[in-house]
Amino acid sequence: MRDQVARDQAVIDLVAVMASVYSFVDAIVAVPEKAQILENTIKSILIQTVECTMFIREYTGKGFGGM
Numbered sequence: 896m897r898d899q900v901a902r903d904q905a906v907i908d909l910v911a912v913m914a915s916v917y918s919f920v921d922a923i924v925a926v927p928e929k930a931q932i933l934e935n936t937i938k939s940i941l942i943q944t945v946e947c948t949m950f951i952r953e954y955t956g957k958g959f960g961g962m
Contacts, residue, residue: 902954906951906954906955909947909950909951910951913944913947916940916944917940920937920940923937
């Protein structure tokens with residue numbers, strides 16, 4: 896049970912980090928000329944977001960239910 900709580904907290908922490916990253920992206924929108932410079936970084940953030948979202952969906956759904 897303790898391990899499950901630790902895993903759940905790690906997923907919650909992941910969501911918090913993702914939200915923090917997007918506050919950075921929101922700041923870039925305010926300075927459009929910087930967006931071009933950081934295009935590759937923003938693309939990497941989007942790719943990682945999709946991967947994290949798929950993981951979270953699997954974790955909270957049936958996929959990890961047998962753990």
